[in-house]
Amino acid sequence: MPLYEHVFLARQDMSSQQVESLVDQLKSVVADNGGEVGKVEYWGLKSIAFRLRKNRKAHYTLMNVTAPPEAVFEMERQMRINEDVLRYLTLRVDEHETEPSVMMQKRDRDDRRGGRDRDRGDRDRGDRGDRDRGDRPPRRESSSEGENS
DSSP: OOEEEEEEEEETTSOHHHHHHHHHHHHHHHHHTTOEEEEEEEEEEEEEEEEETTEEEEEEEEEEEEOOHHHHHHHHHHHHHOTTEEEEEEEEESSOOOSOOHHHHHHHHHHHHTSTTTOGGGSOOOOOOSOOOOSOOOOOOOOSSOTTO
16 A cells, blocks of 8 residues: 655644544544554644735644545545645655654754744854954945935
8 A cells, every 4th residue: 555644734723632532533534445554643833935815824733544545535625625734745655654754753852952942042152343344345324315416
């Protein structure tokens, strides 16, 4: 049977329990059509690059699916109907990753650091001394008059 990686984004106002119930619903759709869902990773509530249906954040979830194409088509059809799903992407892969995904590895690394990577104010940069700016031409002062006059 073909192997797929499926990632979907759920609305920001859903709770993580509601996202889990959505995953269970999708698992049953796949199982009813002769497939199975392996690893499921909940990546958390993350910011998205642009607004999707008035949402600035979304719950990200990854599912490893082993199923016939008909099961994947039915799962995607159910996701198009569901208004809680903002976007989804299904990719056919040669083999599933057995290790945690890159997103989960990043989360583990951030947890070990204590989340300091966003607030860099606590890192000591040391004494930089007088930095030599090299031979730069003097700065031109901007005039209040326009250049077109």
